[in-house]
Amino acid sequence: MSGSRDATREWRVEVDRNRCLGTGACVYAAPSIFDLVDGVATVIGPVDGTDEALADIVAECPTEALRLVRSGD
Ligand code: SF4
DSSP states (O other): OOOOHHHHHEEEEEEEETTOOOHHHHHOOOTTTEETTEEEEEEOOOTTOHHHHHHHHHOTTTTEEEEEEEEOO
């Protein structure tokens, strides 16, 4: 079961609400995936774990509030 075709189902982004400062950088970079709700980043769209741009957004969060994880991990 490798399932690269199921990338959007196998991955998710976790937001550490205690770390997010609501800079909006992730929302600006990927408005189809992130939105700000009550000043905190919230995942609103499907996540493709093979998307390098998304991996960069996660890595560049200034407070390290984002984590790209496999569902089930
Ligand atoms: S880039 Fe990081 S700190 Fe800024 S809104 Fe997104 S999760 Fe929050």
